[in-house]
Amino acid sequence: MLEYFEPSKDLGTPAILSEIMISIDIDGVSISVPEGTSVMRAAALHDINIPKLCATDSLEPFGSCRLCAVQIDGRRGYPASCTTPVAEGMQVTTQTEKLAKLRRNVMELYISDHPLDCLTCPANGDCELQDMAGAVGLREVRYGFSGENHLQAEQDHSNPYFSFDPSKCIVCSRCVRACEEVQGTFALTIDGRGFDSKVVAGQDQDFIDSDCVSCGACVQACPTSTLMEKNVIDQGQPEHSIVTTCAYCGVGCSFEAQMKGDQVIRMVPYKGGEANQGHSCVKGRFAFGYATHGDRIKEPMIRDSIDQPWRVVSWQQAFDFAAAKIHKIQAEYGRESVGGITSSRCTNEETFLVQKLIRTAFGNNNTDTCARVCHSPTGFGLKTTLGESAGTQTFESIRKADSIMVIGANPTDAHPVFGSLMRRRLREGASLVVIDPRNIDLLKTPHLKEAIHLQLRPGTNVALINAVAHVIITENLQDNAFIAERCATEAFSDWQAFISEERHSPESSESITGVDPILVRKAAKSYATAANGAIFYGLGVTEHSQGSTMVMGIANLALATGNLGREGVGVNPLRGQNNVQGSCDMGSFPHELPGYQHVGSKAVRDKFEAAWNVKIDHEPGLRIPNMFDAAISGKFKGMYVQGEDIAQSDPNTHHVEKALKSLDCLIVQDIFLNETAKFAHVLLPGSTFLEKDGTFTNAERRINRVRKVMPPLAGLADWEVTLGLAKALGYEMNYSHPSEIMDEIAMLTPTFSGVSYDKLEKLGSIQWPCNDQSPEGTPTMHVVDFPIGKGNFAITEFIATQERSSKRLPLLLTTGRILSQYNVGAQTRRTENMAWHAEDVLEIHPHDAQERGVADGDWLGITSRAGNTVLRAKVSSRMQPGVVYTTFHHPGSGANVITTDNSDWATNCPEYKVTAVQVEKVSQPSIWQKEFQKFDKKQKKFLPTESAIESL
């Protein structure tokens, strides 16, 4: 197999961090390892490979298989090398006649209860049991095969992605331990004892009905074929593998795409990946089937009007058609009448190219990105207070956090791999503060020690964070030394005076937030008095009319308590999509060129103008909502949208649809006919992450390599499509590989100046800033000072949203995500993940449900001032009374038909998280839904049939 970076050899037990080195002698080899390291790992590090079955380096040693027994001078018996830590001067022998005999005898016992079907077993070629039988030289099983056994144990194929065949199980508990230690779900257990011991899911249920979240950790851990991917069962072992980066959420997990030719057999989390360290979730691990789904758009298509069928054309015809249209629009309506949207799902290089196309070929700054609707307040808020639009830490930093504050984020669903890491730290004893209107799963973490849930009313974040800060200041819990040394004095004293006002006290805020002041005080103390306090937040912070204020309120807390500039602390936005960080970094915003360099700065413009040989407008261009407004008013006529489904994901669908229908030329580049594409005139086939080279930047600013494992289905990778379009528009860009695009990014962007593909190959990944000061990147930000010098406290006045519950609209709707589906669902809806979440539902509190006579499964009409839609009810006490909740993974749900055009005061990030609604039982879909279905059907009919394509 092709291996990038170090091969993922299994060292048996996890690495131990210790300054103290211990020297021992194993088989005559002197070895020095950190104190606490197991004898097994010490040996493996020096290629002395002790047989093992129950040990694997992602799990704590267990000591059950006994194969790894060794002899140690001066010690009785045959201690297991996995559970024996090294001791100074220890003399270990790993191979003797006696050990060989004992190991063979143990293996003989294993095989006496194992089917002898190695040649037809799906694990053939990748089976540790087989390997070990070979290693110990087992030649016969004297017990015979007529004894008691488990060969008839019932199989479980209920999970769509993997099978469970207990007849192959050796009861090493690796799956159970992986579920506990790595994933933290505790869905698996050993039932029965002695010979009857068996692995069961949940309460001896089918996997699909159990608590299992299908993360794949158990499958990964299984040394036999007991837990095995169905793909491998069907297609056999892969023949080569390529390390790449997952294209789902902002965790940015590294995976080995294990291949047979150009076909992905399985995605296996890559142990060398620093973001995920060998862990995965159901999406990245299993839900890659969309890449080869029949719905993929494989040919460029054009049409003059959205009421016409698509015409399949060549790439060049499509480019020329689009370019002609854009030129015509610009000739008629002016240079500013067109713009584009970059994608947070595409690579850094592709995003860079799209904004470059807009700034050069379009000749304006009308570029924006989907971060507008998610994390734009993060950019504004963190830049204002800390000087950089980015999270301050590595994920791994949480292992040192003592108090963990999670605000408006649902990591176990939306950032599952990081959620597992967080749960691990919580099990180790860190205290948890959750600020969320919903009772999220993190609060149900098994073995959670201390947890405080501040279950606030939607829309009152700023009032609550001010109350927390008020407690810190008035109870004198702030870090005076940090403030004196690292923060701007005047800003602090202004803020101190502001926040100390009685109106910000938890008691005064209670009427706004609905949160018990005693809990607020407790939470403030938990965060402020912990040795290391770390804050993680998500869209529950940003997607409000005060999103930017809240981000600054969070930064204020970290500054006041000195929780910045080292491991275990920090302010950490959890990014929604795989490359939100990157799309922001790459200059997608109308006011900023790559690296957050403002278009208003002449020095900046000079640099880019010289490099690109164009004139750059010194005024910021249009943001997405401005583009919609301008389109409706007839001033904005053409748009190039790469890999974003604005028709589904942006708020106030009626408004968005109206805007899209007003365009003369909508160019959509996507892998599917998404909702936006149904309004398009040019449809350019996109390529998935498997089909191209590039980089993604995750929530910890980590630049990870995306590597092409199969050719683009439609012949061109996304970056090549942008090149073609730019050329047709008259602006030629010459790159033969994305690495050259990165070289240009590095040249123009101070925070990326040290980044290159060569360095990425060497280091695996790089956290920006990466430049002369930090040639290998920057894991922790703001260690010495802030990019703006001193930390800047911002005044965070709470100005309530206009969106309030009323007699007519008495409930507040808030929106979120679910584990098995991703964002607009374009990818996950085209996978077996549908088994878990086939439709969006409206979660409603039993109290509100009873008042309306609503039962589970009833159709509910949901009306806001923007529109109405219909969803099925799910009665759930996760919500507080008065708050309802839904997801927007299915376009037909129309969740955004009801969200309003309210937005963040600073960045226009939409207020998805608060919509006043009324809910009532209905018997049929909404008018919009009916129209949507009709439109959807019509647009799908416009797609060429397979035979039509072939006839071309």
Next chain:
Amino acid sequence: MQRTIYVPRDTTTLSLDGEQVATNISINAARSNQAVTLIRNGSRGMFWLEPLVEVATDQGRVAFGPVTPEDVESLFAADFSNPSFAQQNAQQHPLYLGKTEEIPYLKKQQRLSFARAGIIDPVNIDDYIAHAGFKGLAKAMQLNAQGIVDEISASGLRGRGGAAFPTGIKWQTVLNCPPQQKYIVCNADEGDSGTFADRLLMEADPLMLVEGMIIAGLAVGANQGYIYLRSEYPQAQLILNEAIANAYSRNFLGENICGSECSFNLEVRLGAGAYICGEETSLLESLEGKRGLVRSKPPLPAIKGLFGQPTVVNNVLSLAAVAHILADGAALYANYGMGRSKGTLPFQIAGNVNRGGLVELAFGTTLRDLLDDFAQGTASNRPMHSIQVGGPLGAYLTPQQWDTPLEYESFAAIGAVLGHGGIVVFDDTVDLAEQASFSMEFCAEESCGKCTPCRIGSVRGTEVIEKIRNGENVADNLVLLDDLCETMIDMSLCAMGGMTPFPVQSAIKAYQAQLNTNHQSEPHLSVDQHSTERA
């Protein structure tokens, strides 16, 4: 002097209708208008005499037994409860046993841990104090932590659960851990077949255990104790909980014990019916609410035990001995015993014997002497043939081994164990191959299932012995059984799998010897013959 009658309330007595005996005594006393104080004591440990009813007289207690409910009327007719020894008409009663202390079975013992057993009301604090109770605690409170540990080390006390690890060293390890939450855990999961000393103590003198645990807490800096009690001991649970409640109400437990700075809290937790939870690390897992699964060592429970904190895990008898050692001094305790086995061990005589019961003696007596002095032959009146010492994981000993002194090192030297002091006697009709098979089956039944040698090995062991008994490839299967036993001994994670070969191999050896003896008279039964025939 008032009339005082003692009827034990221990499990054995209750199983022999002792409750009805007590009821009948109350009824008869009321009927005959006698003011009688009925005290429900613990057992004296002479089970063949239970229910053993005692009466307090001016010359000490006299005993009657075994008393059935039907006997009560005749005892009253004989005015058996008369406190004047001289006027005791009941001395002619067929159940009259004389002064309890003079019963040879008791008189020949050296009772230290069981000194109060059967004498006091087990849950009565005043009674306990009147019989030198809490003397050890008072002494401990005058010492510092290290002083207490030193006293225990000097006594030479070794763990009575079976492993015989020096208690002082264990305590020292816990004491040496920096101050933090520490725990005292009492292993009262007495699961060995043929053993009952823990139960007897907890039902007869529970406060001695409570006192021992408080002292342990003082010694290592632990303020919380748990008694992990097997669920099959409901009566012990009842009595322990009464005793603990009484100790709390008199401030021997709780905060600021007896006005001191020290605090100690104690509660009883029930097991869930798994033998393996008598193994200390499984016990800790179970106590934490998890599956009873053996942990790998290191880390030692003394350093990372219950909930990951430093923990003393000691057997009931070890902790009970602590109270005595502190009360009367390490030197006195160390005077008993021989070699490195100091003090006394409560032997439990069971199986095919006439007089089963508890015999506390200093280490050093031989097995033969013990049985000659106390057991009074087999119940079947056939010759004794094999004796399993040390519970289900102990070896079967044949007559030539019976002169081995009952102490740890001498037993280890012959490949046997003393364990928890359980002794189960078999007569000459025993089928030793069946016993060997039973030992493997026991392991298969009770294995936690974690390590392979025990989980699969015990099942295969049963099958291989079955083949041997059926005469299938006997020579090969004997080799295989030997290999299996070697693997279990050397590779098992804990003593469950690691010691199962002891009874198996000793029984098989004795079985072969039996066959060979028979072979001289009946040549066709020879093992070699068999294997040759089938080869």
